[in-house]
Amino acid sequence: xxxxxxxxxxxxxxxxxxxxxxxxxxxxxxxxxxxxxxxxxxxxxxxxxxxxxxxxxxxxxxxxxxxxxxxxxxxxxxxxxxxxxxxxxxxxxxxxxxxxxxxxxxxxxxxxxxxxxxxxxxxxxxxxxxxxxxxxxxxxxxxxxxxxxxxxxxxxxxxxxxxxxxxxxxxxxxxxxxxxxxxxxxxxxxxxxxxxxxxxxxxxxxxxxxxxxxxxxxxxxxxxxxxxxxxxxxxxxxxxxxxxxxxxxxxxxxxxxxxxxxxxxxxxxxxxxxxxxxxxxxxxxxxxxxxxxxxxxxxx
Numbered sequence: 001x002x003x004x005x006x007x008x009x010x011x012x013x014x015x016x017x018x019x020x021x022x023x024x025x026x027x028x029x030x031x032x033x034x035x036x037x038x039x040x041x042x043x044x045x046x047x048x049x050x051x052x053x054x055x056x057x058x059x060x061x062x063x064x065x066x067x068x069x070x071x072x073x074x075x076x077x078x079x080x081x082x083x084x085x086x087x088x089x090x091x092x093x094x095x096x097x098x099x100x101x102x103x104x105x106x107x108x109x110x111x112x113x114x115x116x117x118x119x120x121x122x123x124x125x126x127x128x129x130x131x132x133x134x135x136x137x138x139x140x141x142x143x144x145x146x147x148x149x150x151x152x153x154x155x156x157x158x159x160x161x162x163x164x165x166x167x168x169x170x171x172x173x174x175x176x177x178x179x180x181x182x183x184x185x186x187x188x189x190x191x192x193x194x195x196x197x198x199x200x201x202x203x204x205x206x207x208x209x210x211x212x213x214x215x216x217x218x219x220x221x222x223x224x225x226x227x228x229x230x231x232x233x234x235x236x237x238x239x240x241x242x243x244x245x246x247x248x249x250x251x252x253x254x255x256x257x258x259x260x261x262x263x264x265x266x267x268x269x270x271x272x273x274x275x276x277x278x279x280x281x282x283x284x285x286x287x288x289x290x291x292x293x294x295x296x297x298x299x300x
Contacts, residue, residue: 001035001090001092001093001094002032002033002034002040002088002090002093002094003032003033003037003093003094003096003179004030004031004032004033004088004093004094004095004096005030005031005033005096005097005128005172005175005176005179006028006029006030006043006088006095006096006097006102006168006172007029007030007097007098007102007168007169007171007172007175008025008027008028008029008102008105008106008168009025009026009027009029009059009063009065009166009167009168010023010024010025010026010059010105011023011024011026011049011052011055011056011059012024012056012058012059013049013052013053013054013055013056013059014052015051015052017051018051022051022052022108022112023105023108023109024049024050024051024052024109024112025047025077025105025106025109026046026047026048026049026055026059026065026070026074027044027045027046027047027063027065027167027168028043028044028045028047028080028081028084028168029042029043029044029167029168029169029170029171029172030042030043030044030084030087030088030168030169030172031043031169031172031173031176032088033176033179037176037179037180037183039176041087042169042172043084043087043088043169044168044169045074045075045080045083045084046065046069046070046073046074046075047070047074047075047076047077047080048070048071048074048075048076048077049070050076050077050113051112054067055067055070062166063166063167064166064167065167077109077113078113078114081110084121085120085121088121089121090123091123092123092124093123093124094124094125094126094192095122095124095125095126096125096126096127096128096175096179097127097128097129097175098128098129098149098171098175099127099129099130099146100125100127100203103119103122103125103203104203104204106119107119107200107203107204108204110200111204117200117201117203117204118197118199118200118201119195119200122195123194123195124192124193124194124195125192125193125195125199126188126191126192126193127191128175128178128179129146129147129149129152130191131179131182131187131188131191132147132152132156132178132179132182133146133147133152134187134191135182136152136155140155149171149174149175149178150174152178153174153177153178156177156178156181156182157181158174158177158178158181160173160174160177198270201270202270202271205269205270207267207268207269207270208267208268209245209246209265209266209267209268210266210267210268210273211242211245213240213247217268217273218266218268218273218275220236220240220247220264220266221236223236223264223275223277225251225262225277226277227253227255227256227258227260228260228279228281229253229256229258230253230255230256230258232253232254232255232256233254234251234252234253234254234260235251235252235254236249236251237249237250237251243263245265246263246264246265247263247264247265247266248261248262248263249261249262250262250282250290252287258281259281259282259287259290260279260280260281260282261279261280261282262277262278262279262280263277263278263279263280264276264277265277
């Protein structure tokens with residue numbers, strides 16, 4: 001079993017085929033660590049962009065990779081990842097990257113190139129950024145924000161050359177040193193995910209708010225309205241409006257007679273719908289006016 005720490009550099013540019021911007025991998029870097037955390041092998045390969053063609057100015061400025069360098073030393077995406085898969089093969093190997101953004105981009109690139117998001121040669125995955133952050137104190141990260149690799153290296157006392165960062169293999173070396181500083185085999189197991197058939201689909205799935213009252217996975221009229229004051233069940237009105245991606249309506253508690261505006265937001269996740277309901281109590285004058293208006297509309 002090996003720990004394989006990988007990093008990609010990518011080109012964010014316009015894809016004329018899809019008429020949208022995309023992140024296309026242009027460099028692969030990886031280091032292979034044995035159980036004693038010794039680096040036993042490395043991998044480095046430039047990749048010729050197929051969909052975005054030319055490197056963006058930001059990409060060239062950040063990585064110092066040039067179109068000429070890629071033309072001279074690069075190979076196709078399919079050849080590069082076929083070779084990388086052979087280099088990193090192993091059922092028990094754990095692939096690791098600094099945040100899952102590299103894995104997200106890889107899945108997207110696989111979808112573009114092969115028509116499927118699943119990366120078959122990655123059986124186990126760990127977000128080493130999350131793992132390392134679990135060892136960082138609130139004093140060093142008071143807001144709990146994601147910690148950049150450079151900042152983590154500073155906190156852990158890892159020496160690095162800032163001029164060499166943002167090249168794939170160089171970033172892997174720094175990530176490996178940060179990982180070694182806080183390696184705990186037992187704790188690490190809690191951060192390793194099995195990459196089953198749904199793992200990559202879940203990774204690429206973008207949650208969204210449901211805006212239809214009744215859909216295949218959600219029916220707003222089946223949502224219970226519970227009075228915040230007494231816990232009594234309130235009636236769901238028939239006519240709801242959509243406001244800021246929330247279903248809005250008004251209702252009155254059948255027990256304490258308090259009247260509320262309610263807001264229901266339903267977010268479709270990969271395998272569930274998360275429903276959140278909030279309430280704002282109306283003042284008596286406003287509640288009375290709404291009741292009178294409703295009575296008049298019913299009598300017409």
